[in-house]
Amino acid sequence: MQKFKTAMKTMGPAKLEVPSPKDFLKKHSKEKILPPKKKFEWNERRKPPVPLRTEHPVMGIQSEKNFINTNAADVIMGVAKKPKPIYVDKRTGDKHDLETSGLVPKYINKKDYGVTPEYICKRNEEVKKAQEEYDNYIQENLRKAAMKRLSDEEREAVLQGLKKNWEEVHKEFQSLSVFIDSIPKKIRKQKLEEEMKQLEHDIGVLEKHKVIYIANKK
Helix, strand or coil: CCCCCCHHHCCCCCCCCCCCCCCCCCCCCCCCCCCCCCCCCCCCCCCCCCCCCCCCCCCCCCCCCCHHHHHHHHHHHCCCCCCCCEEECCCCCCEEECHHHCCCCCCCCCCCCCCCCHHHHHHHHHHHHHHHHHHHHHHHHHHHHCEEECCHHHHHHHHHHHHHHHHHHHHHHHCCCCCCCCHHHHHHHHHHHHHHHHHHHHHHHHHHCCCCEEECCC
16 A cells, blocks of 8 residues: 555655754844955046145236137138038928938939849849759659640630539529528538539639649550
């Protein structure tokens, strides 16, 4: 009996190790121990001291520069600053930057505008090469398996025939009685639904895939 018993199937409390009376909670036993104190040292450069009240600034120094003539010469000789192009879109006069608004056709004037990037051309060549290798592989397998490719006319004829069959089955399904109260009616309805579902699947396959291969009959 003891061999096949688990720990959770015993009667009474589980047998655990009783804590020792010496390991009681002591005062300040859970407080964090701080690192020892260190002497503060200032290693950065100190600012110059504040001048004393008895110190006076140097007075009487004047510049001989004629600021009026200098400013006038700078304005006359300087290049005129072009105003920033803006546009106003409201009657209240709200101004916005014109260059970042998208109203200026600056991208179509670039030299590489409308030119296919080099990485896309390289990727298209790789895709074209991979498609040619895949077509050659398929052609070789079809040649080995004696498969025949449907022409566009045959594929269109098969597709129209499937759609016509679906319309006939759908018309027959619409002519069923409203109340399906017998087993033969239920079987008839289920059969028509399966036929319509299969026709829809075949039509979807033909419309999705432009190239269709069929096995030659022996």
